Amino acid sequence: xxxxxxxxxxxxxxxxxxxxxxxxxxxxxxxxxxxxxxxxxxxxxxxxxxxxxxxxxxxxxxxxxxxxxxxxxxxxxxxxxxxxxxxxxxxxxxxxxxxxxxxxxxxxxxxxxxxxxxxxxxxxxxxxxxxxxxxxxxxxxxxxxxxxxxxxxxxxxxxxxxxxxxxxxxxxxxxxxxxxxxxxxxxxxxxxxxxxxxxxxx
Amino acid sequence: xxxxxxxxxxxxxxxxxxxxxxxxxxxxxxxxxxxxxxxxxxxxxxxxxxxxxxxxxxxxxxxxxxxxxxxxxxxxxxxxxxxxxxxxxxxxxxxxxxxxxxxxxxxxxxxxxxxxxxxxxxxxxxxxxxxxxxxxxxxxxxxxxxxxxxxxxxxxxxxxxxxxxxxxxxxxxxxxxxxxxxxxxxxxxxxxxxxxxxxxxx
DNA sequence: TGAATTATGTATCGATCAACACAGAAAAGA
DNA sequence: TCTTTTCTGTGTTGATCGATACATAATTCA
Numbered sequence: 001x002x003x004x005x006x007x008x009x010x011x012x013x014x015x016x017x018x019x020x021x022x023x024x025x026x027x028x029x030x031x032x033x034x035x036x037x038x039x040x041x042x043x044x045x046x047x048x049x050x051x052x053x054x055x056x057x058x059x060x061x062x063x064x065x066x067x068x069x070x071x072x073x074x075x076x077x078x079x080x081x082x083x084x085x086x087x088x089x090x091x092x093x094x095x096x097x098x099x100x101x102x103x104x105x106x107x108x109x110x111x112x113x114x115x116x117x118x119x120x121x122x123x124x125x126x127x128x129x130x131x132x133x134x135x136x137x138x139x140x141x142x143x144x145x146x147x148x149x150x151x152x153x154x155x156x157x158x159x160x161x162x163x164x165x166x167x168x169x170x171x172x173x174x175x176x177x178x179x180x181x182x183x184x185x186x187x188x189x190x191x192x193x194x195x196x197x198x199x200x201x202x
Numbered sequence: 203x204x205x206x207x208x209x210x211x212x213x214x215x216x217x218x219x220x221x222x223x224x225x226x227x228x229x230x231x232x233x234x235x236x237x238x239x240x241x242x243x244x245x246x247x248x249x250x251x252x253x254x255x256x257x258x259x260x261x262x263x264x265x266x267x268x269x270x271x272x273x274x275x276x277x278x279x280x281x282x283x284x285x286x287x288x289x290x291x292x293x294x295x296x297x298x299x300x301x302x303x304x305x306x307x308x309x310x311x312x313x314x315x316x317x318x319x320x321x322x323x324x325x326x327x328x329x330x331x332x333x334x335x336x337x338x339x340x341x342x343x344x345x346x347x348x349x350x351x352x353x354x355x356x357x358x359x360x361x362x363x364x365x366x367x368x369x370x371x372x373x374x375x376x377x378x379x380x381x382x383x384x385x386x387x388x389x390x391x392x393x394x395x396x397x398x399x400x401x402x403x404x
Numbered sequence: 405t406g407a408a409t410t411a412t413g414t415a416t417c418g419a420t421c422a423a424c425a426c427a428g429a430a431a432a433g434a
Numbered sequence: 435t436c437t438t439t440t441c442t443g444t445g446t447t448g449a450t451c452g453a454t455a456c457a458t459a460a461t462t463c464a
Binding site: 004005006007008009042043045046049050 | 408409410411412413414
């Protein structure tokens with residue numbers, strides 16, 4: 001029975017998307033309630049009634065971000081036939097997604113809450129957990145490569161996952177500095193040049 | 203004639219160092235004047251008399267940072283006999299410096315002002331310029347390797363410099379997430395595994 | 405139609421933000 | 435000693451922060 005009382009006059013999902021883009025561009029602390037209500041086109045009481053608080057809105061916005069933005073990055077990781085191609089496509093899709101100029105550059109998860117603030121402890125923890133999850137997804141794909149015999153049994157999947165996740169994080173900063181897709185692709189080429197050395201295959 | 207009037211009761215450089223460490227740990231927007239005066243042990247009028255404004259203090263703190271912190275990273279780059287060793291030492295010193303637990307993890311320059319804020323435009327520009335300078339230092343060292351015949355004439359120094367600078371930026375985020383020096387060294391190993399592929403030498 | 409429920413708009417809350425006014429204190433030059 | 439100069443401590447400024455109180459509007463249920 002969610003249809004009691006006066007109905008909402010705005011699209012909750014559309015408002016959440018506006019909030020997500022604003023947090024993405026300006027960060028949690030750099031975005032004020034006044035910024036949010038202006039972008040979402042609603043008053044602050046409506047914001048608090050619909051989302052609870054600024055912190056809860058940010059957490060929901062990051063969840064919406066992971067569900068809607070950059071999904072092609074992670075599908076590329078799973079669908080490629082080999083681990084090598086999976087990682088390369090993963091990085092190439094990252095370069096493409098991070099340099100789109102119709103949205104903020106870089107990744108909301110990677111760039112958010114990097115400074116330990118007393119007020120944003122929950123947000124810092126949440127983003128850290130999401131970054132760790134990304135590392136895990138990379139790790140799983142590499143371990144699959146070992147299981148399938150593509151990679152040697154002594155392949156250090158964890159070290160390699162850490163390396164490629166770190167490269168991806170660096171690409172977020174590079175993108176924020178205005179790097180084009182081509183410039184990001186140079187980093188991808190560098191990272192993939194490491195593959196032979198890591199896999200021990202000439 | 204700087205010895206006129208009532209002398210300062212605090213050490214300006216020591217206060218600047220305190221401010222630098224606070225900005226390093228909490229970021230520009232996350233650090234308040236109240237935080238600064240508490241850490242520096244002075245009143246706000248003394249802060250403004252000595253440093254001008256919060257923005258000017260931050261700019262001076264970043265300058266102090268570049269002059270005092272992580273200098274071994276860049277001396278390693280210049281002093282190593284080969285470009286390969288230079289880059290490797292550069293990354294290893296980075297791993298060491300970023301994971302010290304008696305100071306904030308990661309790099310103040312890399313992690314600062316990544317979100318475009320209307321109020322911190324000058325700071326954003328300054329940090330971006332400093333990040334570009336770091337890229338230039340890497341580029342110069344690689345070009346020296348080409349000039350000395352260590353690297354082939356068609357070696358893409360710019361792409362390689364971008365790659366290694368990006369890896370270093372990613373290591374800042376990794377360090378902020380609590381990575382140990384050993385974990386950062388795994389990333390260094392990955393990045394150096396790319397060297398042979400980039401240099402075209404087996 | 406009337407009671408209950410939920411959302412909106414205005415107006416504002418106390419807290420905190422960066423920055424400063426002012427008066428008193430501590431030094432140098434006369 | 436007296437003036438000038440500079441720094442320090444207290445207190446406060448207007449602005450903005452995140453978050454609500456309150457009255458009104460719009461809907462469902464009885």
